[in-house]
Amino acid sequence: MSPYEVATLKKGLLILDALQQNDRLTLTEIMRAFDLNKSTTFRLLYTLEQMGYVKKEGLAYVATEKGGKQHVSVNPRQQWLSVPLLAQLSREIGETLCVGVLHQTQIVTTQIIEGIHGYAYCSQVGSQAPAHHSAYGKAILAFLDPNRQEAILRQIELRAQTKNTFDDLHLLKEHLKVIRQQGYALDDEEAQIGLRCIAAPLFYKGEVTAAVSIAAPTTRLTKQAIRTWSKKLVACCQQISQQLGK
Incomplete structure (x- = not known):
């Protein structure tokens, strides 16, 4: 070690560098990586x-x-291509759509198309919630690759x-299999009592890149509405995905 180096500062910077290169690390993983004791870490x-x-x-x-954490990556082509179709769907059903x-x-909201009833669950661009x-x-x-899905599920609290x-x-995991089979997901008062959401994936070059959600109170998003709106949403997302691939 150089006489000009500050040992403690160097250790802190090495940890920071490791966290920049990895999504997340536990205290134990950092201890093992740098051969540090628990107290120091x-x-x-x-x-x-x-x-x-x-x-x-x-x-x-x-x-x-x-x-040094990178901003959430958003496909700009997806941003501008999706707006007209999502706005049309929002006008048709009157509800707020979130991308x-x-x-x-975490799921990070990147776009909001406000319906006639105003915002529902996704209150602002940049808001985050457990996936x-x-x-x-x-x-x-x-719709993630099975290996990536498994890696993320292991990290979810x-x-x-x-x-x-x-x-x-x-x-x-069983619920995710059902979602993959039926082509859309349902949040049945799982994030907030009195609120339901349905969502469908967007694909770019064969990989899921985002998802679109319709959020509404349970009084409006009834079982009948779920059946009707989910078909419209899936069709809309398929059309956006096709345009993204062009």
């Missing part, structure tokens, strides 16, 4: 967290934007938001 992570360079999500740590992309274990709580999060998870949230990994 905790103090370094605590300092980085207090300075705003990392944050804790469940049992793992992730780099923040201040710490979301998966970032680590398994939402219809569009589950719609993306269901299955914390129940309501009594209807899936908090059992086996049941969630």
Whole structure:
């Protein structure tokens, strides 16, 4: 080690660099990677967290934007191609549509097409929620490559938001199989009591890239509406996906 190096600072920067290269790392993983004891690792992570360079999500740590975390990747072609078709569907059914992309274990809202009834669940662009709580999060998870899906599911903290949230990994996996078969996902008061959402995936070059969700109170998004609107939504998303591939 050079006499000019500060050992503690170097360790902290090495940890930060590792978090920039990985989606998330637990304290134990960081300890093993750098051969540090638990106390030292905790103090370094605590300092980085207090300075705003990392944050804790469940049992793992992730780099923040201040710490070099990249912004959520959004396909600009998807952004402008989807607007006319989604606006048309929103006018037809009168409800708010939200587009979301998966970032680590979170679903991030990237677009909102407001219906005549105003915003429902996805209140603003940039808002985040656990992927398994939402219809569009589950719609993306269901159509991921099996290996990537499994890797993400291992990281998800299955914390129940309501009594209807899936908090059992086996049941969630079976639910995702059903979603893949039927072509759309349903959030049946899993994120918020009194609110239902249906969502369908968007594809680019054969891979799921985002999902579109219709959110409405249960009084409007009835079982009959689910059957009708899900067909319209799937057809709309298929049309957008076809345009994306051109």
